[in-house]
Amino acid sequence: MNKIKDIQPAEVWGIFDQILQIPRPSNHEEKIQDWAVRFGNNLGLETLKDEAGNVVIRKPATPGMETRKGVILQGHLDMVPQKNSDKEHDFISDPIDAFIDGEWVTANGTTLGADNGIGVSAALAVLSSKNLKHGPLEVLLTATEETGMDGANGLKAGVLKGEILINTDSEDEGELYVGCAGGEDATALFSYTEEEIPAGFTGIKMSVTGMKGGHSGMDIALGRGNANKVFFRILNAAGEKLGVRLASIDGGGLRNAIPREAFGVLAVSEASVSDFAALVDELTETIKHELSATEPDLKVTIEQTEFPAALIDKKTQESLTMAVVACPNGVIRMSDSMKGLVETSTNLAIIKSDTEKKTILCAALMRSSVDSAKEDLASRIKAVxxxxxxxxxxxxxxxxxxxxMDSAILKTMQEVYHEKFGKIPEIKAIHAGLECGILGGKYPGWDMISFGPTIRFPHSPDEKVNVETVQKFWDFMKATLENIPEK
Incomplete structure (x- = not known):
């Protein structure tokens, strides 16, 4: 077996194989949206696309199931576009190069898009099925979830008719999710003036690479390093001890991805280059020792580069460096009510200079299941x-x-899972931004739940989905739909 579409269950993997061929990074989703509309139309089902880019497909109940509560199967169409620095890939035009790696399916140097492509594939497989029993069914495929939940925010009340929302965007088989964290973006913008490069300086490119990154909610508790923090920790020491200057910075890429790489152009006095190299090596070893369990492949390299045209003024460099060093990052507090759950966190995701506008953008994503804690974290970041x-x-x-915890669909799915697999699924909340919070606000009467197969390292090029759990996910979805309660 060497083809994705040949994996069982073929009805799910066959659709996922089609999705892999369609570029769908966030904010560039027209092709996948149009494909989803054609998918529904080709099945002869009522299909619509709203102003926010959401696609809704309706399928009537199978004979004898008309009195069951209406179900909305929900997933998002976009994917996080992350790749290794040495990988040539254009997410706007290139298909995903996926392959089978033992018990997993993964991609060659890029994100796979199993988040949320597998969930979407399962929902569409339900629409395609001619023998699956279910009540009135709607599939809601939302737009631009990964960068702002634009589709969920843009969905209008009254469009959907169902009473139960089943979200397919969770990433641990055998777990049912009944809650999630809220979030908010923080953006700090520095303006700077240019300064001439002093005589006797040379251009040096410093690169922080080899870090794991990952989902800024799901993986934030794993203790992984932040490439932006590493870069400015070294720059802080080099600036104080050797007068190293900053010309440009490009760290991280997406708010919801832990930054894996950071690159900057520096100016170093020719007399201090060897001392700078020694400082970089020393600090790199120190940081690798601190992060030995989570970042064994961390690398910080320096190389001579084309002389920068100008420098960021010294005062702004110092202010920026101190702010990045001081900025909260990672897990802020664990939950008091649910063991092992992160309550509040933040991810200093992007630090990027714009030489034309003479600005430096610092972007973070804050998450919390406690609104007041999120507000407090925002005030701390603002103060810094x-x-x-x-x-x-x-x-x-x-x-x-x-x-x-009194949810009817939760009780049904617990019973179904126990009957099929001989155990009770774990009930959890997730430290990530599922769309359920937004959608539930627009449809306050909905009974909501989230589940999915096992996906590891989403939002990073290490993303992979476990084959065996996709089969269980599919079997569980079918059995759940057959056992939806009466109206």
Whole structure:
């Protein structure tokens, strides 16, 4: 077996194989949206695409199931575009090069898009099935979930008719999710002036690579390093001891991905190059020792590069460096009510200079299941960057999803799972931004739950999905739909 479409269950993997061929990074989803519309139309089902880019497909109940509560199967169409620095890949035009690696399916140097492509594939497989029993069914495929939940925010009330929302965007088989964290974006913008490069300096490119990155919610508790933090930790020491100057910085790529790489162009006095190299080696070894369990492949390299045209002024460099060093990052607090769950966290995801605008953008994504804790974290980040002279703004706030332990669909799925697999699934909340919080606000009467197969390292080029759990996920979905309660 060497083809994705040949894996069992073929009805799910065959659709996922089609999705792999369609570029669908966030904010470039027209092709996958049009494909989804054609998919529904080709089945002869009522299909619509709304102004926000969401696709809704309706399938009537199978004979004898008309009195069951209406179900909405929900997933998002976009994927996170992350690749290794040495990988040639254009996410806007190139298909994903996926392959089978033992018990897993993964991709060659890029994100796979199993988040949320497998869930979408299963929902569409239900629409394609001619023998699966189910009540009134709707499939909701949302737009631009990964960078702002735009589709969920843009969905209008009254479009959907069902009473139960089953989200397919969870990533651990055998677990049912009944709550999630809310989130908010923080943006700090520095303006700088250019300074001439002093005589006797040379251009040096410093690169932080080899880090694992990952999902800034799901993986934030794993203790992985942050490439932006590593870069500025070294720059802070080099600036103080050797007068190293910063010309440009390009760290991280997406707010919801832990930054794996950071690159900057520096100016170093010719007399200090060897001392700078020694400092980089020493600090790299120190940081690798601190992160030995999570970042064994961390690398910090320096090489001579084309002389920069100008430098970021010294005052802004110092203010930026101190702000990045001081900025909260990672897990802030664990949950008091649910063991092992992160309550509040933040990810200093992007630090990027713009030589044309003479600005430096610092972007973070804050998450919390406690709104007041999220607000407190926002005030801390604002204080750090405003004290450093940056303009701070907040945007994209979305609510969390409060667990309902009396949920009827939760009880049904617990019973179904126990009957099929001989054990009770774990009930959990997730430290990530599922769309359920937003969708539940628009449809407050919905009974909601989330589940999925096992996916590891989403939002990074190490992303992979476990083959065996996709089969269980599919079997569980079919059995659940056959056992939906009466209206």
């Amino acid at each position: 960057f405003e004290l450093a002279g940056a303009k701070v703004t907040f945007s994209g706030s979305y609510p969390g999803w409060k667990p309902n």
